[in-house]
Structures are given as C-alpha cells and as structure tokens.
Amino acid sequence: EVQLVESGGGLVKPGGSLRLSCAASGFTFSSYTMNWVRQAPGKGLEWVSSISSSSSYIYYADSVKGRFTISRDNTKNSLYLQMNSLRAEDTAVYYCARAKPEDYWGQGTLVTVSS
Amino acid sequence: DIQMTQSPSSLSASVGDRVTITCRASQGISNYLAWFQQQPGKAPKSLIYAASTLQSGVPSKFSGSGSGTDFTLTISSLQPEDFATYYCQQYNSYPYTFGQGTKLEIK
Numbered sequence: 001e002v003q004l005v006e007s008g009g010g011l012v013k014p015g016g017s018l019r020l021s022c023a024a025s026g027f028t029f030s031s032y033t034m035n036w037v038r039q040a041p042g043k044g045l046e047w048v049s050s051i052s053s054s055s056s057y058i059y060y061a062d063s064v065k066g067r068f069t070i071s072r073d074n075t076k077n078s079l080y081l082q083m084n085s086l087r088a089e090d091t092a093v094y095y096c097a098r099a100k101p102e103d104y105w106g107q108g109t110l111v112t113v114s115s
Numbered sequence: 116d117i118q119m120t121q122s123p124s125s126l127s128a129s130v131g132d133r134v135t136i137t138c139r140a141s142q143g144i145s146n147y148l149a150w151f152q153q154q155p156g157k158a159p160k161s162l163i164y165a166a167s168t169l170q171s172g173v174p175s176k177f178s179g180s181g182s183g184t185d186f187t188l189t190i191s192s193l194q195p196e197d198f199a200t201y202y203c204q205q206y207n208s209y210p211y212t213f214g215q216g217t218k219l220e221i222k
Contacts (some may be wrong), residue, residue, distance in 0.1 A: 031148075035211075039196070044200055044202065044213055044215050044216045045151070045153075045159065045204070045213045045216075046213065047204075047211040047212065047213065048210070050211070059209040059210065060210075061210050062116075062198075062210065063169055071212060095159070096157055100206055101147075101149035101161070101163070101164050101204060101206040101211075102149070102151075102159075102161060102204075103156040103161045103170060105159055105160070105161075106158065108158055
C-alpha cells in the first residue's frame with residue numbers, strides 16, 4: 001500500500017525557517033517524480049515544487065522560488081522541503097504527492113506563519 | 116503560466132443526478148489534464164489523468180473528456196459521498212496549475 005506521511009509543520013514567525021519531510025513507503029520511491037502542493041485555509045490547491053526521480057530536474061512556483069528548496073534522499077525514501085524567509089502567505093497545509101500528475105497524496109502538514 | 120478556469124464555481128444537485136464540470140485552459144495543453152476530488156478536511160484524491168483515463172479504483176460513474184483547451188468532468192448518478200470539491204490541473208508544463216475548484220453541494 002502506498003503511504004506518504006508528512007511531518008515538520010508548525011508555527012513559525014515571519015522570516016523564519018522550517019523543514020518539511022515526507023516519508024514514503026509501499027512503492028519504489030526512487031522511480032517517481034515527487035511533488036509538494038499546498039492549500040491555504042479555505043482556498044484552493046497550489047502546486048509548489050517538483051523533483052524528478054534522480055533529482056536531475058527541479059521546478060518551483062514563482063511564489064516560492066529563491067526561498068524554498070526541494071530535495072530527496074532515495075536511500076531513505078524521503079522527500080524534503082526546506083522553507084526559508086517564510087511569509088504569512090505561506091500559511092497552508094502542505095501535501096506531499098507522488099508522480100506526474102499526482103496520484104497518491106499524504107495527509108498533509110499544517111504550516112502557520114504568524115507573529 | 117497556463118491559467119485554468121473551472122465552471123461553475125459551485126453547483127447544487129440532488130442524489131441520483133448527473134452533473135458536468137468544465138475546465139478551460141488559457142492555452143492548449145493536449146490531454147495533460149487531471150481531475151481531483153477533495154472532501155472537507157481530507158487530502159485530494161486523484162480521479163482522472165490524461166483527460167479521460169480513470170485512476171485505478173475510481174468508479175466508472177466518473178468520466179472525463181476533452182483535449183486542447185476545453186475539458187469536462189461528468190459524474191453520473193450522484194451519491195452522498197460524491198458531494199465534494201473538484202479541481203482540474205494541467206501538467207503540460209511547469210508551473211503546474213489548478214483550477215479554482217468547483218464545490219458540489221447537495222440540493
């Protein structure tokens with residue numbers, strides 16, 4: 001069974017940093033593109049970033065470019081999102097999702113940016 | 116960036132009805148179009164990819180069609196569990212973009 005479990009969310013002050021993790025199981029992690037998608041409270045879905053299976057190709061939404069860094073460790077079946085210079089508008093549930101397009105999603109982790 | 120516009124934004128229907136949701140891309144995306152269902156407080160669930168291919172395990176009451184710029188999601192014989200918010204997404208080119216969502220409510 002495919003499982004994606006996010007962690008690392010929480011409350012952080014504007015300008016602060018946070019690192020999200022996504023633990024994958026039930027499939028060959030190293031074979032799949034992985035993604036982060038977020039959803040602000042009461043809003044729609046926003047694609048954030050994607051990383052190819054071997055980390056050769058990485059893409060970001062303009063709204064996070066230069067502040068967020070996606071990475072993966074195929075030996076640990078894990079996906080990461082390093083978030084720096086956080087802003088109030090980054091407040092959202094962050095989902096880890098597999099493949100292109102996304103076929104399996106984690107349950108999400110809430111990031112709240114507030115003073 | 117490719118803009119995705121869904122219509123309607125909200126829709127009221129009754130159990131047993133058939134409904135159609137439309138998604139329009141601001142430029143041609145071939146068939147690189149996916150549909151997702153999201154229940155309140157839950158993660159999105161993938162329904163359809165490549166505009167018309169059902170994900171494994173998704174019932175055949177869901178169907179998708181279209182190519183280029185205009186796409187539709189049709190849900191037949193609505194059941195209580197189908198009342199949710201539906202999103203389209205283009206994955207033809209980065210940045211991937213979602214429609215604003217269509218909230219399907221019980222009449």
